[in-house]
Amino acid sequence: MSKAVSKVREARLELYRSKGTIHAKAVAGRFNTARWIMVWLTQIIFYGGCWLRWDTGEGVRQAILFDIVHEKLYLFGLVLWPQDALLLAFMLILAATALFFVTALAGRLFCGFACPQTVYTSIFVWIEARVEGDHLARLKLDRSPMSARKLATKAVKHGIWALVAIWTAITFVGYFTPIRELLPSVAALQTGPWESFWLIFYASFTYVQAGLAREAVCQHMCPYSRFQGVMIDGATASVGYEHRRGEPRGALRHAGSTGDCIDCGICVQVCPTGIDIRDGLQYQCINCGLCVNGCNQVMDKLGAPRGLIRLASENELAGAPKRAGEGKGRRGPGPRVLVYAGLLLLFSVLSVWTLSQRSTLRVNVLRDRGLLSRETAEGRIENDYTLKLINMEEAVRTFRVEVVGLPDLKIEGGSEFTVGPGSIHTVPLVVSSPAEAAPAGARPIEFHTAAVHDAGTASREKSRFILP
Ligand code: SF4
Ligand code: SF4
Structure with a gap:
């Protein structure tokens, strides 16, 4: 085999996960709490939204329904028709601009806290931890030879994953076919061809993406991670490591010749994408902040100030004093934030105006x-x-x-x-x-x-x- 071919193969392997399943260490802290609040919030809305009812005065119907057959979108008292395409276009542009604005303001905040991939991965990993144990127990189980116990444990985990994936698919399709009509037809195995297709597709999709692929989706499949670089600048707040304070890293911090990083590796162990934030801003980082929680706990034990890893702009980290909280404060918002804020305002006004002018x-x-x-x-x-x-x-x-x-x-x-x-x-x-x-x-x-x-x-x- 030529050297060139072997290099291409190595590169291809590197494009996908080369470390096996990442079993991140669980960590408590403000970012972790915020992530779980978002998981609960988004899932209460998603799983509960399709069960809400709306009394029209002429009858009761599902409050949120995308009725593709009759070309209508029901949002509580508002019914949008194909004739409302302009309003829908403004709403979609508004959502995209809001995403750009949040990205310019605080990096991949959406990825770490609200993206369905992150949210479902958190749920699936939580189930895995309940069935198989903490990250060390899971690593040990993965490396152990196949046995009846291992088979039974894995079967229980995959069974629960499959149930969650199926319920997620039913809920998803329940936004297009009234859920109260869908459930009996699912129970009787009498769903129509399109409903059957989407039920199978979405259940498989959830199971594979959240259970098996996990962070590989963020790293190798998500296009957002690739083009986020054009939306951020030096003033964008992202999770970052303060080199000036942390380096040179080493276990002998007390000797006075090293920085505050004791090279304990906790920040890497808690990272769901398995990266080392000390290597600088990386496209694999989803800005979840778990490394901040992990490192803060280490700093607390050392009696050092928190914030060696923190949510901060590149400008702030570059000009930060030796100790966090001393000297220079944060800089103002960058030009991108102002541009996206302006666009957000413009499309908000246009959406409200279009809605107010809408005739039934x-x-x-x-x-x-x-x-x-x-x-x-x-x-x-x-x-x-x-x-x-x-x-x-x-x-x-x-x-x-x-x-x-x-x-x-x-x-x-x-x-x-x-x-x-x-x-x-x-x-x-x-x-x-x-x-x-x-x-x-x-x-x-x-x-x-x-x-x-x-x-x-x-x-x-x-x-x-x-x-x-
Ligand atoms: S958790 Fe903090 S102290 Fe430990 S390796 Fe990471 S940056 Fe260094
Ligand atoms: S480096 Fe930190 S913020 Fe980025 S994904 Fe890993 S744990 Fe989350």
């Missing part, structure tokens, strides 16, 4: 091009139109239609139409005008539609009236 009535007017116009026995000219009334409210509504733009222009027959909740009603309309109302040609007219119960729910649509 949409009207489409189509002039019947097959028939230009006709003259009646009374000497009036008639044109045909098709009106599409879209009632976006979850209640029956009656709408009154008027037409303006020419003298004595009127709708023949009734001009009030009742539309069911969340429905589209198509009505053929005949509009007539005196023949002498205007010179021959296509004259601009407008259809004014308003809800009978609320004049503010209104629409104006332009069209043309043909006079021969």
Whole structure:
């Protein structure tokens, strides 16, 4: 084998996990508490959200539902239609900008505390620790030869993982198919093809990503870790090690010739991605802060100030005094933070404005091009139109239609139409005008539609009236 081929193989192996499963040491502290608060918060919302009900006045439905079949997104009292694509686009841009803002402000804070990969890995590792024991017991079990006890222990762990993964998949699909309808069909093994596909896919995905791949997803699959570098600058707060204070590291700190780092390795042992933060900022770091908790405990035992590893900006760490808390304080926010804050404000205002201007009535007017116009026995000219009334409210509504733009222009027959909740009603309309109302040609007219119960729910649509 040539040297080049062997180098490529080594590089390929290095791209994936080369250390075996990482069994991080459990550590208590503020960051760990914050992580678990986020786990509880996000999972209460995720597992509980699909069970919430909403009374529309006409009936009760699931409060949060992405109804793909009927092209509607239900968010409590708000029902978004495909016609609300602009509002949805603003909301998505807002979410992306918020992520950029948080990243510019505090690095991969989202990764360490709110990313589903991190949250589910925490849950799966917690289950593993309950079944197999602490990190040392897990390491020992992994290295021991296969035995009945090892097989039974692993089977229990994988069984619980599978149950959590299946329930997670049911919950996920329950946001697209009402969960109260989905559960009986799952129990009876009668789910539809798409539901079956997503149940199997999402359960497998959760099991593999959170149980088996874990930190490898953050290190090798997540694109966010690769492009986060363009969102941060010297003022971005990230978990970092204060070289000036810690180096030269060594166990003989008391001798006075070394820094505060006693090279105990606790920061590496507690790291879920298995990296050494003392080597500097690395893309594998998810900013979880567990190494901060670990190192602070060591500093407490040594009677040294906390913060040898801490959440701090590159600027702060570079100019930090020998002891944390002395001298220079933190610098102000960097230009990226200000730009993202500006964009966040802009898209927040645009989203709120779009929502406030949103009407629950949409009207489409189509002039019947097959028939230009006709003259009646009374000497009036008639044109045909098709009106599409879209009632976006979850209640029956009656709408009154008027037409303006020419003298004595009127709708023949009734001009009030009742539309069911969340429905589209198509009505053929005949509009007539005196023949002498205007010179021959296509004259601009407008259809004014308003809800009978609320004049503010209104629409104006332009069209043309043909006079021969
Ligand atoms: S935990 Fe602190 S003292 Fe121990 S090796 Fe890491 S940085 Fe050094
Ligand atoms: S280096 Fe520290 S902050 Fe980064 S992933 Fe490891 S434990 Fe978390």
